[in-house]
Amino acid sequence: MFIVGLTGGIGSGKTAASDWFAAQGITVVDADVVAREVVMVGQPALLEIAETFGHWVLQPDGTLDRAALRQHVFLHPQDRQKLEKITHARIHVAMAQQLQAATSPYVILVSPLLLESGKAGLSSLCQRILVVDVPEEVQRIRAGARDGQTLESIDRIMAVQIARTDRLAQADDVAVNDGELTHLYQQLRVLHAQYLEMSRDH
Incomplete structure (x- = not known):
């Protein structure tokens, strides 16, 4: 490929x-899109994020409050590392799957x-x-x-x-x-x- x-x-x-x-x-595989997909409601990463940072990261409908979390990790660099540990491996696996499934030239x-x-x-x-x-x-x-x-x-x-x-x-x-x-x-x-x-x- x-x-x-x-x-x-x-x-x-x-x-x-x-x-x-x-x-x-x-075929376009977008890391930002995949990053949103792995933290959707029902995904293990979302549960782990809420357990790690607290339920303030969730909006009333149960989805991730991305703006609040982004602001938090910018102000607390050590928490950025915690977030990356939760999400990065999952993002890379999902991206690899999408790359392998691609059929365009x-x-x-x-x-x-x-x-x-x-x-x-x-x-x-x-x-x-x-x-x-x-x-x-x-x-x-x-x-x-x-x-x-x-x-x-x-x-x-x-x-x-x-x-x-x-x-x-x-x-x-x-x-x-x-x-x-x-x-x-x-x-x-x-x-x-x-x-x-x-x-x-x-």
């Missing part, structure tokens, strides 16, 4: 890019933290790394408009993510998303053709 890892900082447009690939019939593996774990992380599964890149100021504006988060909260997220220069240094391919989506899509069309060719030779 030929796997293209897709990453980028918060507000860069990873979802816009992955949605475009999906529209071309390419190649697969897009989306993760905002694709490069953060080094050679032992998700990037080790990928034959190519595609970075969706925007200037940091654009990231802040887009993320604030989309999520309604404060600039302080966005800056904390960006501080956890790999530096933009380091991300670009590890990229095999870069798609610049600092303007209209049509400009992004033009770049993705070229890359899609290249990936189809590479997947045939893989």
